[in-house]
Amino acid sequence: MSLINSVPEMVITTKLDEVLNWTRKSSVWYMLFGLACCAIELMQTGGPRADLERFGAAPRATPRQSDMMIIAGTLTLKMALRTKVLYDQMPDPKYVISMGSCSNCGGLFQLAYSVCDGVDKVIPVDVYVPGCPPRPEALTEGLLKLQEKMMQERWLVKGSAAQAAA
Amino acid sequence: MSPTEIHQRLQDQHTDAITSFEAAPLDPFVLVKPDSIVEVCRFLHDDPDLAFDCLTNMSGVDFLKEDYIQVVLHLYSYTHRHAIVIKADVSREEPSMPSVEAIWKAANWLEREIYDLLGVVFTGHPDLRRLLMPEDWIGHPLRKDFVEPEEYHGISTRRESLLK
Amino acid sequence: MSLAGYEFEVQRDDGLATEEMTLNMGPQHPSTHGVLRFVVKADGEIMRTALPDIGYLHRSIEKISEKVGYHGFMPYTDRVDYVSAMQCNQGWAMVCERAAGIEVPRRGEFCRVIACELGRIASHLLSVGTMVMDIGGMTPFTHAIREREKVNNLLEDLCGARLTFNYMRIGGVAWDLPPGYTEQVTAFLDQFEPLIDEYNDLISYNKIYVERLANVAAVSKEEAINYNLVGPNLRGCGFQYDVRRDEPYSIYPELDFEVPVGTGEVGTLGDCFDRYMVRIKELKESCKIVRQCLEMIPDGPVLARVAKKLKPPVGDAHVRVEASRGDMGWYVVSDGSEFPYRTKIRTGSFSAMSIVDKLSRGLMIADLIALIASLDVVAPEVDR
Amino acid sequence: MASSIGQYLKHAKDAAATIFEGMSVTMSHFVRKPYTIQYPDRTAVRVQDTLPLRYRGILEVDLEICTGCLACERACPIDCIVIDAPKDKVTRAMLLSRFDIDIAKCMYCGLCSEVCPTGSIHHTTEFEGADYSLESMIRRFVKDPVLAYKAKKGEETDPLIAPILDRGMEFLAEWAEPVDMKKYKKDQEEAAS
Amino acid sequence: MQSFIDGLIASGVFGGLPAEAIYPAMMFLFASIVVFGFVLPLVTITIWLERRVWSRIQSRVGPNRVGPQGVLQGLADGVKNILKEDVVPDAADRPLFVFAPYLLVWGFLATFVVIPFSSALVIADLNVGILYIVAIVALSAVGVLMAGWASNNKWSLLGGIRSAAQVVSYEIPAGLALLPVVLLTGTLSTQGIIQAQGWAPWDWFLFHSPFTFIAAFAFYISALAETNRTPFDIPEAESELVAGFATEYSGFRFALFFLAEWGSLYVTGAIMAVLFLGGWQIPTGWTNNTVVLNIAQLTVFFLKAYFWVFLAMWIRATLPRIRVDQMMSLCWKYLVPLGFVNLVGTAVWMVIWPEGNTFVPYLMVVGTLALLVIFFRRVLYHLRRAKPELYFNPAI
Numbered sequence A: 001m002s003l004i005n006s007v008p009e010m011v012i013t014t015k016l017d018e019v020l021n022w023t024r025k026s027s028v029w030y031m032l033f034g035l036a037c038c039a040i041e042l043m044q045t046g047g048p049r050a051d052l053e054r055f056g057a058a059p060r061a062t063p064r065q066s067d068m069m070i071i072a073g074t075l076t077l078k079m080a081l082r083t084k085v086l087y088d089q090m091p092d093p094k095y096v097i098s099m100g101s102c103s104n105c106g107g108l109f110q111l112a113y114s115v116c117d118g119v120d121k122v123i124p125v126d127v128y129v130p131g132c133p134p135r136p137e138a139l140t141e142g143l144l145k146l147q148e149k150m151m152q153e154r155w156l157v158k159g160s161a162a163q164a165a166a
Numbered sequence B: 001m002s003p004t005e006i007h008q009r010l011q012d013q014h015t016d017a018i019t020s021f022e023a024a025p026l027d028p029f030v031l032v033k034p035d036s037i038v039e040v041c042r043f044l045h046d047d048p049d050l051a052f053d054c055l056t057n058m059s060g061v062d063f064l065k066e067d068y069i070q071v072v073l074h075l076y077s078y079t080h081r082h083a084i085v086i087k088a089d090v091s092r093e094e095p096s097m098p099s100v101e102a103i104w105k106a107a108n109w110l111e112r113e114i115y116d117l118l119g120v121v122f123t124g125h126p127d128l129r130r131l132l133m134p135e136d137w138i139g140h141p142l143r144k145d146f147v148e149p150e151e152y153h154g155i156s157t158r159r160e161s162l163l164k
Numbered sequence C: 001m002s003l004a005g006y007e008f009e010v011q012r013d014d015g016l017a018t019e020e021m022t023l024n025m026g027p028q029h030p031s032t033h034g035v036l037r038f039v040v041k042a043d044g045e046i047m048r049t050a051l052p053d054i055g056y057l058h059r060s061i062e063k064i065s066e067k068v069g070y071h072g073f074m075p076y077t078d079r080v081d082y083v084s085a086m087q088c089n090q091g092w093a094m095v096c097e098r099a100a101g102i103e104v105p106r107r108g109e110f111c112r113v114i115a116c117e118l119g120r121i122a123s124h125l126l127s128v129g130t131m132v133m134d135i136g137g138m139t140p141f142t143h144a145i146r147e148r149e150k151v152n153n154l155l156e157d158l159c160g161a162r163l164t165f166n167y168m169r170i171g172g173v174a175w176d177l178p179p180g181y182t183e184q185v186t187a188f189l190d191q192f193e194p195l196i197d198e199y200n201d202l203i204s205y206n207k208i209y210v211e212r213l214a215n216v217a218a219v220s221k222e223e224a225i226n227y228n229l230v231g232p233n234l235r236g237c238g239f240q241y242d243v244r245r246d247e248p249y250s251i252y253p254e255l256d257f258e259v260p261v262g263t264g265e266v267g268t269l270g271d272c273f274d275r276y277m278v279r280i281k282e283l284k285e286s287c288k289i290v291r292q293c294l295e296m297i298p299d300g301p302v303l304a305r306v307a308k309k310l311k312p313p314v315g316d317a318h319v320r321v322e323a324s325r326g327d328m329g330w331y332v333v334s335d336g337s338e339f340p341y342r343t344k345i346r347t348g349s350f351s352a353m354s355i356v357d358k359l360s361r362g363l364m365i366a367d368l369i370a371l372i373a374s375l376d377v378v379a380p381e382v383d384r
Numbered sequence D: 001m002a003s004s005i006g007q008y009l010k011h012a013k014d015a016a017a018t019i020f021e022g023m024s025v026t027m028s029h030f031v032r033k034p035y036t037i038q039y040p041d042r043t044a045v046r047v048q049d050t051l052p053l054r055y056r057g058i059l060e061v062d063l064e065i066c067t068g069c070l071a072c073e074r075a076c077p078i079d080c081i082v083i084d085a086p087k088d089k090v091t092r093a094m095l096l097s098r099f100d101i102d103i104a105k106c107m108y109c110g111l112c113s114e115v116c117p118t119g120s121i122h123h124t125t126e127f128e129g130a131d132y133s134l135e136s137m138i139r140r141f142v143k144d145p146v147l148a149y150k151a152k153k154g155e156e157t158d159p160l161i162a163p164i165l166d167r168g169m170e171f172l173a174e175w176a177e178p179v180d181m182k183k184y185k186k187d188q189e190e191a192a193s
Numbered sequence E: 001m002q003s004f005i006d007g008l009i010a011s012g013v014f015g016g017l018p019a020e021a022i023y024p025a026m027m028f029l030f031a032s033i034v035v036f037g038f039v040l041p042l043v044t045i046t047i048w049l050e051r052r053v054w055s056r057i058q059s060r061v062g063p064n065r066v067g068p069q070g071v072l073q074g075l076a077d078g079v080k081n082i083l084k085e086d087v088v089p090d091a092a093d094r095p096l097f098v099f100a101p102y103l104l105v106w107g108f109l110a111t112f113v114v115i116p117f118s119s120a121l122v123i124a125d126l127n128v129g130i131l132y133i134v135a136i137v138a139l140s141a142v143g144v145l146m147a148g149w150a151s152n153n154k155w156s157l158l159g160g161i162r163s164a165a166q167v168v169s170y171e172i173p174a175g176l177a178l179l180p181v182v183l184l185t186g187t188l189s190t191q192g193i194i195q196a197q198g199w200a201p202w203d204w205f206l207f208h209s210p211f212t213f214i215a216a217f218a219f220y221i222s223a224l225a226e227t228n229r230t231p232f233d234i235p236e237a238e239s240e241l242v243a244g245f246a247t248e249y250s251g252f253r254f255a256l257f258f259l260a261e262w263g264s265l266y267v268t269g270a271i272m273a274v275l276f277l278g279g280w281q282i283p284t285g286w287t288n289n290t291v292v293l294n295i296a297q298l299t300v301f302f303l304k305a306y307f308w309v310f311l312a313m314w315i316r317a318t319l320p321r322i323r324v325d326q327m328m329s330l331c332w333k334y335l336v337p338l339g340f341v342n343l344v345g346t347a348v349w350m351v352i353w354p355e356g357n358t359f360v361p362y363l364m365v366v367g368t369l370a371l372l373v374i375f376f377r378r379v380l381y382h383l384r385r386a387k388p389e390l391y392f393n394p395a396i
Helices: A011-026 A037-046 A077-089 A101-105 A136-151 A160-165 B003-013 B034-046 B107-118 C061-072 C074-078 C082-100 C106-135 C139-159 C181-204 C207-213 C221-226 C272-296 C348-354 C356-360 C365-375 C379-383 D005-028 D071-075 D111-115 D161-174 D181-192 E002-011 E019-057 E073-083 E094-113 E129-150 E154-185 E190-195 E210-226 E251-276 E290-318 E324-352 E360-385
Strands: A068-072 A095-099 A127-129 B018-022 B029-032 B054-063 B068-077 B082-091 B096-098 B121-123 C021-025 C037-043 C046-053 C315-323 C326-334 C340-346 D059-061 D081-084 D098-102 D121-123 D138-140
Touching (some): A011 E073, A037 A101, A037 A136, A037 C106, A037 C139, A095 A136, A127 A136, B029 B034, B034 B096, B054 B107, B054 C326, B054 C340, B107 B121, C021 E154, C037 C365, C046 C365, C061 C074, C061 C340, C074 C082, C082 C315, C082 C326, C106 C139, C106 C272, C139 C181, C181 C272, C181 E360, C207 D005, C207 E324, C348 C379, C356 C365, D005 E290, D005 E360, D059 D098, D071 D081, D071 D111, D111 D121, E073 E251, E094 E129, E129 E154, E129 E190, E129 E251, E190 E251, E210 E251, E210 E290, E251 E290
Parallel strands (some): A068 A095, A095 A127, B096 B121
Antiparallel strands (some): B018 B029, B054 B068, B068 B082, C037 C046, C315 C326, C326 C340, D098 D138
16 A cells, blocks of 8 residues: 555545445445344344345355454353454454444343453444344444445545554 | 152162152252262163153252252153152362263263353263363352452453443 | 364474364354354364364353343343244243242233244244255245244234344233234235245255255164253154143143154154254144134233232242243242342253264264254353 | 165156256246345335334433333343432422433343333334444433423323323333233133123 | 458558567457456456346345446455455465465466357367366366465365365366267367357257257256356355365455356356357358457357356255265266266267257257246246235335
């Protein structure tokens, strides 16, 4: 990116940014990573009712090819360490949707001894989706929110690339 | 066979092993000395009139005030369609009792779970490791005096409510 | 190999020595149905062992019950087995009712059974769907999910949630059937029953599918009982036992339904295909039960008045419920206070998981997937 | 596997026949309509409007009819509702100064709305609440402290409050009415005899 | 192609440039056009089509937001993948890891050299065309194995090994299934094979005799296996091996895998069209304009190839995955013997009817039509049984 970064800050880079963001947002491949109850709704979101693939979001089995990780369900302490590893395996730019109360903040399992209260303790989260579990449309809305966020990113404009990567 | 009859039959064979029998509760149970649990269970499993071929449930209950851990076995016979509850009390300080894994394979994981969550050591168990909690977890969470650790591998287990 | 942590082994040795390959299947793996991990020792494609490592979804539900009270624990039971939460609701309600001696209105029992059987349809649909997905067919999975969505819609009309119902209360159910529900459910059943046949045409007897499942991981009846396999897994071995029929509870004795068993129609008795087929047949039986219930349902109240702070007498109670994954044991110890002293849930998946190690020896890696899918393991039910 | 030629051919025939059948099923789906609900923009009706009244979506509070009884706060097993309702020392009236619900934490179980005497706190059919931070997901219903509602004897007469109370009662009516089983049985027996 | 350039030179477009300079330059230009102007759009459209076909069968809508009806989906996927971070795992064998995807892409792109899109549009009409394809496709096996090995991931390794076993095994039935056609035409040149057929179905080799009919499907099955398509997608079996040989690949390199997979799918269809469906053959005599003729031929060829591509998509949406040992037994116990039977049968056929039987092709066409009728009757039956349809939400 260093070469492109030397391009002066111009309208054209902003436009180009928009095109790049557009490709990114139109092809959000999410990792097949279900943890608990929300995983069923995640499956159903990929199913005929909500059909996340309309927005170009296809499931991938491996973190290496995914752009987005949907933390669907309760994150236990035992699993939290693995989740971190999986997140690290994803190539940049990567996004995280925290789906449901449990991964937002522990939800109803805050009382538990073995649950990591909130996935944001382990990895950064971009969008939180409420619900226990969120219905497929709610997750779709979460994806749309994430797309909005993606469109606002500036990769080519000086300095912000490093900022966004951080 | 009714629980009373089952107890009678058990009493005839293993008098020393049985501490008491309660017929009044919802699920009548036989309280057994932990050391002789294997012979009692072996008899219950092998005797053709009893034929308890299935261990449906096995749980541990930590009685903090009374200072013992109770291991509860729910037995069921598919052959005769009758059930009985076997209980055994072990001390809280050094909880230990023989394993019934050799009789019912189902006990393998159930015992591991009780070991994991309550710390009861089942002697003679082929593979007594933690089942649910991570290997490096400290303490047995289902004990009544278990204190939740502050953090695990750098992940804090507390979370302040945003409402407070 | 250690089961504790995430290891990264770099295998770069010289020479041509052969060695067993240790594969970590999971915790994130597309076909482990949630977070399970198998430590597979394989010689090429053949497995020596597949040790399950569970607990990645251990959410300490049993401990939480000691903190939230009898009524407050009801939402948590949904999460024990989220795929068929209704039966978990029923299990908890029944064990509390038994411990505290509460009677449920008759209409309430009917509502429960209708909800449970719809839940069973939803659960089995997911089970057979994911099974095909694990074998590699994507379309049958989506078709199953599509029908499941319709059941979810029905349950949503009934109790306002798609997955975590929290429908039942100690003493009955929280919502009566909505107006026009009978017609709605009948319309669904009418269009669903032919689709089971379509599903069979599409995939069940497909040659590739049958070849993948037949003769794989057969369980004998004795072995199944010794390992305490329950529900469809037990019936898949040809042993006709159903808690609903043999230890009847609720209104099941009044209903007329079959208990399908495995027949070994394409291979050995008790193989993966038999377990799969039992579920397909149970779908039809559940439809039958729902139809009967809708016909027989009486008028009246659905919920008995129960103390806000329920305090069952000192003692313990154990009930068994036929959940979608089989006989589910609920055990509650009461110390006379408003909080349960100890709750223990013995689930079907737990014992099903414990047999995986034994069954997996000598199978191929692809068969392990079929085996797990055919046992219909749901991770939170194993870990709770 | 194929021990004889007959069996060998049978395998091939089975494979061809079942694949043929399966392909015909999938082919038939080309002419069936897709089932997808094209949320959010390509639907005739908002998805929210098609959900049943019982649907347990995001919680909402009608402060006009909140009695400040704190039943919901107590019923919640996970403390995701916080209500501050101090009693005004002078007027002896209850003043609602805070009514916060953390929708990120809520488990949408309905235990709170079940115990509400007026249907003030209820689940809506709304499910859209995704946001970029957890702080913004807290719903703060009290802007300025308001007086708690006091149930009147008889009909509600205030034209502002009456429709809201009616709506609340509609929500309440969805819930099953608990009966005293002993009394109910006695009544039944009497009716039978 | 050569005649095309010759024609251009003759028309004097290049002025006085020497022919030795024109040939390589034109070849290079043409190859670039083929890759960037033809293969890339082709692959993106194929991916989009596959996803739509698949969605349709699954009662879904499929990608429809990116561009009109989602046609730009493949483009977005591709550009996004190129922009992703380039990850090479620490434990990977770096040179091999980096090189493997190129090998795979090379393997399928090189086959475009001999595929005749029309009577004039062929890069090189090699006299060993078919042999060349069989040889060059094997490169992809090396690529996959290399990718699997270099990733130093056990899933990848298993995937690579499976793929190697699969491709090596299925080369044999594929080769055997080609032979009847070669036997019939006596040439290995792709243009030669097409010219030996006619535009009408009964002139196609598919319906030449029962043996070629079976050979066509044997070849198709083998080709599916060689391109790792369902039901033979065991090297990348998602539910078993995570993503098989591609597990550790991300970004641009993964996009190359993607490209190769769908590209080779088209190649499969094209070879099927060449060998058994009469390639670009259209009724002659209705036009003398070379350009119009070539475009018509191109269209016909394209449609024929896409029929097989569509069939592969449809099969993928229908069938589950075969197990690795069953895949082997299918190859060695069923397809290889069948291949020999076809070969010998065709030879005998040629001895009996050296000019081809005049009656059998018509019979075969009619038989196929009858089969189609039965098929669509089943489809109707399924449609009727599924009624009445119940939607989630009648209002929507």
